[in-house]
């Protein structure tokens with residue numbers, strides 16, 4: 001084995017690739033993690049200070065995976081002696097008869113501790129928020145905030161401590177599949193028995209070297225921060241929770257927010273969709289239709305915030321047609337494994353995605369039923385549509 005030869009190469013050092021590489025190294029695999037940008041960077045989907053972690057989902061399988069995932073987050077915190085999770089609870093609000101009921105029954109069925117907030121008691125528990133007409137509300141009490149940038153630094157650091165190699169500033173420009181895969185970057189050629197592709201918004205660019213294209217849409221999210229009129233009203237220290245406002249007549253997609261924390265006096269509130277973009281040109285995409293929707297919502301429901309964004313950052317989602325992840329082998333090259341299409345909700349699953357992609361790449365039986373995440377589901381859709 002030359003120094004350029006590895007058991008496994010992982011392309012993409014976002015949250016999913018970093019956790020995958022870490023799991024491979026934990027399993028004593030000689031692993032190389034390649035990243036196109038110099039780390040840390042803010043050009044993909046995993047940057048920024050915070051993400052929501054929650055068990056509140058409308059499908060049981062996500063809630064089940066989160067059971068173990070919380071434990072894995074906590075193990076990593078202990079192992080690296082760092083705080084990555086802060087419990088805040090997640091307020092779920094939505095039209096009484098819609099998706100809200102699905103969330104509520106999934107939580108109840110899976111015995112996740114929740115608090116239901118009757119309308120008459122709502123403002124006593126959640127001050128400075130107006131519950132929309134016809135909406136119901138509950139709190140997933142196990143939910144909270146994950147520290148995103150700190151997570152990446154931690155996982156990458158733990159991977160290196162285990163002997164893993166990170167080469168950043170090395171954009172992959174070619175992949176030659178085979179029983180030994182050859183990966184060419186702008187400055188080197190590497191070989192491995194197995195390859196994992198976790199390239200976020202660039203998944204299809206990389207997969208084009210392997211003869212595969214997936215139905216992925218890359219969208220730009222305007223990450224908006226809003227100023228508190230009275231400092232502290234929505235602060236994490238005053239136990240203000242994260243929230244999801246489920247879709248309604250007014251907003252066709254979720255609106256979600258995190259308590260003011262990372263920037264003093266600013267609360268992060270975003271719209272769960274945005275305009276399509278080329279990942280290399282996202283700053284040219286200046287559509288702000290989402291901000292108009294947020295301004296109307298904030299004026300009505302968060303009267304303690306100035307309804308003009310004080311800070312706007314940007315991030316990307318890579319979305320599948322059904323919003324479920326892709327965790328699978330390449331259909332023609334079984335030693336290539338793909339983690340893609342995390343559809344704006346993948347961060348919290350990082351530890352479990354890393355474990356599953358590691359299992360798949362080693363040819364092991366995965367710990368969970370991965371049928372919702374198979375590539376085949378898209379082929380089935382397009383066939384039935386004919």
Ligand SMILES: Cc1cc2nc3c(=O)[nH]c(=O)nc-3n(C[C@H](O)[C@H](O)[C@H](O)COP(=O)(O)OP(=O)(O)OC[C@H]3O[C@@H](n4cnc5c(N)ncnc54)[C@H](O)[C@@H]3O)c2cc1C
Nearest residue numbers: 012014015016036044045046052172200315342346347348
């Ligand atoms: C605004 C916003 C809010 C979100 N909120 C939440 C939330 O609250 N909770 C939650 O769970 N999730 C949330 N998500 C989703 C979550 O952040 C993403 O699902 C997750 O970060 C995706 O990670 P990834 O590793 O797949 O992609 P990325 O982080 O984009 O990583 C892919 C990496 O591959 C690299 N790469 C690509 N091409 C090449 C190449 N040719 N050579 C070398 N390297 C390459 C890229 O540079 C990049 O670093 C949010 C996302 C956004 C944008």
Ligand SMILES: O=C(O)[C@@H]1CCCCN1
Nearest residue numbers: 052254256272344345346
């Ligand atoms: O994954 C999450 O928890 C958030 C919730 C709302 C949409 C964006 N992502």
